[in-house]
Amino acid sequence: MENFIINTPNFASYLGFLALFAYIITLLPTILRIVFPVTKKTNIPKILLKYRRQIGVISFLLGAAHGILLFMKRSFDVFDLKSYLIYSQGIVILSIFTLLAITSNDWSVKKLKKNWRRMHQLTYILMFLLMWHISEKMFGHWTYITPLGIIASLGITILFLIRKWIEYKKNSLKV
Template sequence: MTAFLELVTSYLALIAYIATLLPSNLIVVFSSWKKFYWRRILLKNRRKIGLICFLFSIIHGVIIAQTRGLDMLSLNTYIDYFTGLGSILIFAILAVTSNNWSIRKLRKNWKKLHRLTYFALMLLILHLLLAKQGEWDWYTWCGFFSLSLMTCLWLLRILLRWRF
């Protein structure tokens, strides 16, 4: 049961995370999707979806910490699990600053700060590579493919902005 919960929460977190990236990245290749209803829904609820991602990430992390008996006071835990813990830290920063007050206070820096989400993207790709260590199921491949696709779209976005 715990293994099942660990798996479900990890993928719910991943799906919610990808849902936060979709509206701004998918239109790089499908510009006509700009006006689509689903995009407006995702954009409107992006902050809430981000918080859901954070919540499921925490549950996944806590289950792992309990089942593996991780010592949170040991430096080795932070070294061994830096990809998961690093992405949770980023999600925490984004969650805490996902409110109108922070947007007003941080102004232009808010956007810069929230670009940290792409650092979490890199960490999560590493997370799958390191945490699963070759024992990949079909759903691990789906997760890896989705994260890689988001990375490609993001890089394409940067390239297009830089060229034009």
């Protein structure tokens, strides 16, 4: 039974979708607070913020499992430049996720201080990389979860841009 699940053609895609979903949850607290201020009254942003790091690490683990399964299913030729081009997006995304996951603890926050916050700004680059990754890698062979992944990544990116626009407008009024 265990091999059946892992060998199911789309299992790696399901893991990737779950990783994306968990990642989006990590982005929601600030976006909800700024774009939809009424959510402050619901405590949803506070609850999400409380578990943001743990959810981020879960997202990393799901993403790593996604990448490992796909890597194992497809033959990676270390002597072929084409293999590196095919996997470059995933490697960059996984590298950023790894850095963020390793530093998602109180010790790193204390040691890195302001640099911790700067480093964790990489999460916003991930948002754009993931949208590109999903649309390019799934182009031409969609599963039924592909549109959900594209809509979710596009939706959170649009909400992020709205958040930045609101923050920009707020800061420009202060000057």
